[in-house]
Amino acid sequence: MAILDIRDLSVDYLTEDGVALHAVEKVSFSLDEGRSLGLVGESGCGKTTVMMAILRLLPEEGRIVSGQVLFDGQDLLQISEAEMRNARWAEIAMVFQGAMNALNPVRTIESQIVEALQLHDIVAQRRAARERAGELLELVGMPAGRGRQYPHEYSGGMRQRAVIAMALACNPRVLIADEPTTALDVMIQAQILELLERLQSELDLALVIVTHDLGMVAEMCDDVVVMYGGVVAEYASSDVIFNNPQHPYTQRLLEAFPDVEEPGSTLASIPGNPPRLDDLPPGCRFEPRCQCEWREAICAQKPPPLVEIEARHWIACHWAARVA
C-alpha cells in the first residue's frame, strides 16, 4: 500500500505585484513502502517545489492551491502545524540540496546531530543522544569518533554522509533526497548511491530522489516521474521510462544523455529553454520545444491531461494518449 500518495497537488508563487505564478499544477504520484521513486526534470521544472510542499516548508510566497498529500492515508495538508512538526523528520525526512554546505561550521557534527535528536524528543539525555549520534554515523559508514570533528575537517562526501545521518535521526519511513550527489566527484557519487541503496534495504525506507541526473535514477529507482514546466509529463516504472518512453520530452531527454557504453554516438539536444513561470504556454508546456512530427493545433491550445495509457504508465501528451 502507498505510504505517500500525492494527488493533484498544485502550488502557486505570489509575486510582489500579487500575480500568482503556477509553479506546480496537478502533480500526482504515489510511493509504496520500501520502494524508490525518482523525480526528474530540468532546473525550474518544479521538482523541489513539490517536495517542499509535501513537507509544508514552502517559502512565504508559496501557496498550496489544491491537492492532497496522503501519508499513510492521512492528509498532511489538513493537520495542524504542531502535528506537522512531529511528522516532519519523524515520518518524512529530507536531505536538502546543498545541505552539506549548510552545516554549522563552529559546532561539531556530533552536537549538530544531538540537537536534532533532542529537539524531536527522540533521546532526552545528552549522553544517550551522543551514543545515538555515533550509531547514526556508523550507519552511514563513518567511524563514530569522527563526530567530534568540525565540518571543515570533513570532505564533501563525508559531509553528505553526515547530513544523511541527520536525516535518519528520527527513524523516518520516507526519505527525500534533493540532488544528493550533485557537486560530488564521480567516485564519491557512487559511494553515496551505494549508501542510499543499502540504507533503503536495511531500514526499509521509502526513498524519493529528486534529481536532474537520469543516470542516477536508472541506477536506483523503481519508478520515475518526469516533470516539465511544473506538470508531470510521464510517470511509469524505470524500465518503461528508459526502454519505452512515450512522451516526446522524455524521449528527447534520454537522447541528450550520454551513454558511456556507446561512446562516439551522437548526442541530441533539445533546442530552446524550459518555459518561464510568468509566460507559460497555453497548451502543452513542452509544445514550443516539441519536434514531434504528429504535433497538431490542439497541442498549442489545450494542456493535455495526464492519462493512464497502460497499467501504471501515465502520460500527458495529446498525441501519445490518442495512439495508445
Place this chain on the structure above:
Amino acid sequence: MDDHVMLQVRDLCKYFPVSRGVRATLTRKPRRYVHAVDGVSFDVQRAEILALVGESGSGKTTVGMNVLGLQQPTRGQILLGGYDVAEWAQGHGPSLDAEGGELANLGRRRRVMLLRERAQMIFQDPYESLNPRQKVFDIVVEPLVIHRLARSRQEKEEGVRVALEESGLAPADHFWGRYPEELSGGQRQRVVIAGALVLGPQLLMADEPVSMLDVSIRAEILNLLHKFRKERGITILYATHDLATAGFFTDRMAVMYLGRIVELGPTAEVLSRPHHPYTRALLSVVPVPNPRRRRPREILKGEIPNPIDLPPGCRFHPRCPDAIPECRETDPQLRPVDPQHQVACILA
C-alpha cells in the same frame, strides 16, 4: 618542429608551498608542498580534442592553468606552437628571442597579448564567471578593446556579432543589450564561449564547461565546441570528471590521478579496453541510462589522498583493488600497451 603539433607538455610539475605555522617556521621544519601536478607529459595535435579526466584534486585544472601561462611551472616545459609558454607569459626568454621566430621582434606586452590571443579558457560556472553589471556586448567586446583588435564602433559590433552568432546567440543584437541575469544557463555559457572566441584563439581550455548546465542543454554546448574544431581547427583541452561526455566528443583521453597521467590513449579504446585499474573503476561507476544494464560497481574506498604526503611507489596503490606488494615500491611510468595507448601500471 612538427607543424601538426599544437601543444607539447614535457614533464610538467607544479608544486604549491603549504603555509607553515609560526612554530614550524621557527624550528625550521622543511617546507612542505602540494604536488598538484607531478611529471605530466603529453602532446596535442592541431584541431584535436583531448580530455583530461579525473576527480577533483587530480591536477587537471592546474595543467590547464599552466598551459595558458596563468601559472608558472615548478619544473618542466610547455610548448605552444613551438614557444615556451612560461617565457611567453613573462614576455621574454630564449625560446621567444630565437632568430627567425615571429615573436623575436615584438615588445614584451605585445608578446603576452599574443599568447592570450592564441589560448583562451572557458570557465565552469557561467553563473559566476560573468560580471552581472555588464551587458553581453560589453563582456564580449572587452578582449577586443584590450587587445586593440577593434577601434571603431563598427569594427567592435562586427567582432561581437560574429563571436555571438558563432556561439549560437543569433541574431546577436537580440542578445547583446541584455544582462547575464536575463539569460538562461546555456545562453550564459554561450556568452562565456563568445568571450573566449572573440580573439580567434587556436587553443581552448574548457574546464567542466557543461557540469553546471541542464542535461538537455549540455549537448548543444559540446556540439558547439565540436563545430569550432571542425570549422576553425581549434584545439581543445576538455577537463572533466564525466567520462560519459568525454566519451562522446573527444579524440583522446588522459586519465589523471593525483597529479599524474595514469592512462592515455584514443578515447574509444580507453573506454572499451581500459588497462589501468583506476580507469576501470571510474568507468564502472558512470551511471548507464538504462535499468536493464545495471552493472556491478567497482567502488574505490576513501578519497584521493592529499597531495602533500604522497604514497610511496604507485600513487594509486592504497586504493587499488589489484595492488601487489611491489606496487608499494615501484613508481610506474607511462608505457605503451598499444602504439597509441599508454598506461602507468606495472600490472598492465
